Amino acid sequence: MSHIEGEAMKAEKMRTLKEWFTSSQVLCSMLLVQIFVSGMQLLSRVILVQGTFIGALIVYRHLVAAIFVAPFALYFERGRPKKFNCKVWFWLFINALMGMALAQGLFYYGLRDTSATYSINFLNLVPISTFITSIICRMENLKLQTWVGKAKSGGAILCLGGALVKLLKVFPLRYWGTMVSCILAAIQAAIVGSFLDASNAAWRIELNLQLIAVLYSGALATAATFCMLSWAITIKGPSYPPMFNPLSLIFVSFSEAILLGEPLGVGTLVGMVLIIMGLYLFLWGKKKDTQSLAQPNVADAEGSTMMGDGLSAAQSASTVVTSASPTDSVVLQVEKD
Incomplete structure (x- = not known):
């Protein structure tokens, strides 16, 4: 096995481990x-x-x-x-x-x-x-x-x-x-x-x-x-x-x-x-x-992003946006009529 192949396998293992850790954060918590x-x-x-x-x-x-x-x-x-x-x-x-x-x-x-x-x-x-x-x-x-x-x-x-x-x-x-x-x-x-x-x-x-x-x-x-x-x-x-x-x-x-x-x-x-x-x-x-809910949520998020471009700053509502870390969840101000 060449050095390049070894590095590639190592990188793949690290990527898999990182993906598992990210997806398992809530479970581990x-x-x-x-x-x-x-x-x-x-x-x-x-x-x-x-x-x-x-x-x-x-x-x-x-x-x-x-x-x-x-x-x-x-x-x-x-x-x-x-x-x-x-x-x-x-x-x-x-x-x-x-x-x-x-x-x-x-x-x-x-x-x-x-x-x-x-x-x-x-x-x-x-x-x-x-x-x-x-x-x-x-x-x-x-x-x-x-x-x-x-x-x-x-x-x-x-x-x-x-x-x-x-x-x-x-x-x-x-x-x-x-x-x-x-x-x-x-x-x-x-x-x-x-x-x-x-x-x-x-x-x-x-x-x-x-x-x-x-x-x-x-x-x-x-x-x-x-x-x-x-x-x-x-x-x-x-x-x-x-x-x-x-x-x-x-x-x-x-x-x-x-x-x-x-x-x-x-x-x-x-x-x-x-x-x-x-x-x-x-x-x-x-x-x-x-x-089962993941795909509709993605579509809704894309639709909300497109609609947000034409909204005025008269009113705002708070939308919770979750993240993979308990310290990184943010609240976005979504402007709407």
Whole structure:
């Protein structure tokens, strides 16, 4: 084999690897989210058993998350209009309350009194509830008459929220939305927590595993996770990210069995098999659905470009343009009459 042929083969392999990485970014991001969440479950379980006050954990976690998201919001979304009207503030408040403060508070109480594996089972209700919510909001097509629709529905049922779906629709700036939601969640948790326990000892975080858990939960399990989830929703739709939640059950079950000595039963193993089957069916259906919509979307985009040349600057509307990177999605101002 000549030197030129070797270089050509090497270039072809690099091109194939680059194409695979580009097409798999969303999938890899969702897997990374589940790893972050699984680590958070184990760390939280340990410090909660040690007596950490749940209200303090929620407040500090979201303050750390807001601090880590702030640079991304200020840099990547600078110069873009931020219309914080009453509707936006309402959904930011609901997202912070239902998706962060209240949901995590209730989950932490269950996690403290049971185990990480048992508690995380209930997170598997999120995919089916989000799937139903996205259908009600007309952000997802069911298409039960097709094999694609049957696969998506069957995968959702086998895998067994919604506020983030609506928030992204009324306020597409995901970094600003995440940062403000984290601040609101911290305020909400601080108000409720002060009524439950206002002592200084309850709100003190020790410089040990507690601090590590707070930083990990805030930076990775909240800030990075919410940014990747909102980006994935703009690319794949609202029902795509939650379908990966059951994978955290697999990660937590094995990690808890190895690190904490929890038993790994036959029922858990059978559940893992069903989870993998359901996730595969959903991903297959979602891929087919995306392929069927790709060609019409291209035609619509070309038509919109041709029409844009003759439009006046009297009015404008924001159109979200997705990209292959969570930091490169932009909002174009499309001028229209």
